[in-house]
Amino acid sequence: MVTKPQDADSKATATKRPVAMTSKTSVSSAAVSRTAASPSRLRAGTTAKPAAIPPATSSASSKPPGVKTSTSSKPVSSLKSPAGSATASKPAGASSSSKSGSTTGKAGSKGGAKSSGKSGVSKGSAEHEAEFEAADPGPDPAEEAARKAELEAKAAAEMEALRRAAWQAQMEYERKQEAKRRQQREEEAKRKKEEAALRKSLLEAAYDGEDDLINAGLSRAREAGYLRPDPVEAADGHGNTLLSEAAAGGAVRTVQMLLQLGADPNSRGEFLRTPLWRAAFLGKEEVVPALLQGGADPRVGNEGGELPEHVAPPAIKEIIKAWDVAKTDKLIQQIESRRLECVAAVQAERALAVRGCEESLAAAEETNSRVQQALKHARMVCGRVCVFVWVWVCA
Incomplete structure (x- = not known):
C-alpha cells in the first residue's frame, strides 16, 4: 500500500488530534517510522516524534472514559487525511457540543456553587439562630412577674417609709409646738x-x-x-x-x-x-x-x-x-404734764416693742417663705422620684 505525501498543514492537524484518535492499537510501527522520515516533514521544519503507542496488553479499564477502542485495523491514510477529510470525518457538532457542554458545565457549576452557597448561608444562619434561641430562650414570664412584684413591693415600702417619716416629722413638730405653748402657758x-x-x-x-x-x-x-x-x-x-x-x-x-x-x-x-x-x-x-x-x-x-x-x-x-384750791389747780397741771410725759414714754416704748414685733414677724414670714419653698421643692423632688420609680417598675 502506497502512502501519499502530506503537506505540513495536514500533518499539523493530524498532530493536534486527540490522543484517543492517534493512539489506536491498529497503527503499525512501520507506518509511524515512514511518517517520521517523510521529506515533507523535514522541509516544513517539523521534528518527528515517535507516537506514544500504548501496550497491546492494556485493558479497557485504563482507557479514558468515553473513548471507544476499535479492534479493527484501519489504514494510516484514514487517520492522516487532509483537513477537509479530517473535518468531514469528525462527527457533526462535536466541538460545539463539547464547548457548549463545557459552558453548560461551567454555568451549572457556577449556578450550583451560588445556589449551594446561598442555601449554605441561609442554612447556617438558620442553624445559628436556632442555636442562639436554644442558648438564650428569653426571660421567663414567671421570673419577670416575680421581679416586677418585688420592685413594686420595694417601691411601696419606700413610699410607706417616706410617708411615715413625714408623719413622724409632722408629729414631732406639733409636739414641739405644743410643748412650747404649754411652756408659755406655764410661764x-x-x-x-x-x-x-x-x-x-x-x-x-x-x-x-x-x-x-x-x-x-x-x-x-x-x-x-x-x-x-x-x-x-x-x-x-x-x-x-x-x-x-x-x-x-x-x-x-x-x-x-x-x-x-x-x-x-x-x-x-x-x-x-x-x-x-x-x-x-x-x-x-x-x-x-x-x-x-x-x-x-x-x-x-x-x-x-x-x-x-x-x-x-x-x-x-x-x-x-x-x-387754797388755786395751788391744787397748779399742782394738777404739773401732774397732768408729768402724766402726759409718762404716757408719751409708754407709747414710745410700746411703739418700739411693736416695731420689734413687726421686725420679728417679717423675719418669721421670710423664714416661713423659705421653708415653704424648700418644702415645695422637696415635694416636687419626691414626686419626680416616685414617678421615676413607678415608671422603672412598670417598664
Whole structure:
C-alpha cells in the first residue's frame, strides 16, 4: 500500500488530534517510522516524534472514559487525511457540543456553587439562630412577674417609709409646738402668780408704811416687767392704789415717797373714793396736809357725790377749808404734764416693742417663705422620684 505525501498543514492537524484518535492499537510501527522520515516533514521544519503507542496488553479499564477502542485495523491514510477529510470525518457538532457542554458545565457549576452557597448561608444562619434561641430562650414570664412584684413591693415600702417619716416629722413638730405653748402657758401662769404675790406684798407694805419693802418690790417689778405700765400705780382688784392704801393706813412718809415717785393723788378706787377721801373718812389727820400738798383735789367726791369734808372729822374739815384750791389747780397741771410725759414714754416704748414685733414677724414670714419653698421643692423632688420609680417598675 502506497502512502501519499502530506503537506505540513495536514500533518499539523493530524498532530493536534486527540490522543484517543492517534493512539489506536491498529497503527503499525512501520507506518509511524515512514511518517517520521517523510521529506515533507523535514522541509516544513517539523521534528518527528515517535507516537506514544500504548501496550497491546492494556485493558479497557485504563482507557479514558468515553473513548471507544476499535479492534479493527484501519489504514494510516484514514487517520492522516487532509483537513477537509479530517473535518468531514469528525462527527457533526462535536466541538460545539463539547464547548457548549463545557459552558453548560461551567454555568451549572457556577449556578450550583451560588445556589449551594446561598442555601449554605441561609442554612447556617438558620442553624445559628436556632442555636442562639436554644442558648438564650428569653426571660421567663414567671421570673419577670416575680421581679416586677418585688420592685413594686420595694417601691411601696419606700413610699410607706417616706410617708411615715413625714408623719413622724409632722408629729414631732406639733409636739414641739405644743410643748412650747404649754411652756408659755406655764410661764404666763407663773408670771401672773408672782405678779399677784408682788402686788399683794406692795399693798400690804404701803398700808403698813414699810418703805424698804416698797422700794425693793418696785425695783423687782421694774426688772421683771411686772405691774405694767408703772409699778407705782399698782392696785388691788377694786382699784385701790399703793398711795390710797398708805393714806388709809396713815403712813405719812410712805405717802410722801409715793407722791415723789409720781403716784396719782386723785386715783379712784372702790366706790370711786380718792386717797384724800379715805384719809378724811378714817380720820388720818397727819396724812391730809401731805396729800393736799401733793396735788390731792378736795373737790372730788365718791360715787354718791360726798366730798372729803363731808365725811371728815372737824379737825380735818378745818384743814380742808383752809387750803387754797388755786395751788391744787397748779399742782394738777404739773401732774397732768408729768402724766402726759409718762404716757408719751409708754407709747414710745410700746411703739418700739411693736416695731420689734413687726421686725420679728417679717423675719418669721421670710423664714416661713423659705421653708415653704424648700418644702415645695422637696415635694416636687419626691414626686419626680416616685414617678421615676413607678415608671422603672412598670417598664
